[in-house]
Amino acid sequence: MEHLFLVFIALPLVVGGAVLVGAWLLTKIMPGDAAAAKAAAAAQAAAIPAHGPDYARLTPRRKAALRTGIVVLLGLALLTIVEFFLAALGSTALMFVIIILKAALIMYFFMHIAAVWRTEEAH
């Protein structure tokens, strides 16, 4: 009975809670900087046209977004490799930590979970 409780109640609550807490902490550590993004967007709009190939090539925000994508990809790759080798050591607890880290990275940087609470459009 205790085993059933652990598997069906405690495990989903702990794992789900850890993912949500991890994502929430990330939003606190690195909050969506709506004001700064708005100021940067206004500055860009003043400097370069809003549409066309020049806009596509020149925006620093875009370069920053691409750089973030590459860093996140490298982080995920590194964590996956570490996870792979931890499996050989049989360290399940550490693997769960890595799973949570990977999930938080994807939810924050790729799925933009912080945008759900954003009041300004700072895409």
Place this chain on the structure above:
Amino acid sequence: MTAVAESYQVQTRRNRMGFWLFFLSESFLFGGLLVARYYLWGNTRPSMEDTVIGPLHISYQVIPLMITAVLLLSSFFMNRAEVAIANDDRKTFSRSILLTVLMGLIFLLGVLIFEWGWKTVDGQIVLGRHISPTDGVFGAVLYGMTGMHALHVVSGLVLLMLVWNLGRKGHFSPEKHWGVEATAIYWHYVDLVWVFFYPAIYLIGVGVHAAGH
């Protein structure tokens, strides 16, 4: 800001919230499968023999690692496509979406062939199932997990092709591209689910041969 643009932003915010509630409901589905895996398999998992292809000796663990890497890479290209359309760069958007689709297909075929259409006999590859859905808890849970995830990959690929086609026809702009954003979030969700499934299926527990279970 015009009233139309403002209302689009408000609508997008509502869409985002609705989409995340949808993911919450989906997480119960995948969470249920994960719970079934940990309850029924415990500290074991189904395993195959290592495979020999010509002079190559391929460890059983390497192929899932490779297809996982392909899926992670596809998420990067999806992110690149989203950034491109937000900056009105349609060429990069189109190429990135197609690369995402290609990698999604490689992942899908990798899982289908590796798990559903391939077995090893004395280390050699033979067509056929190394485990079938009726092979006890191992087969049922393995097919349930990989099948449900593959179904989401397929629906993600359909969405990607729809978005690519709409983008090709000139839909979406830097200001209005919720369709691309939603598809990107969906694709990353598929990736997110695999982050939990990959170790649960291939890494955690002691590998045992499924036959007879």
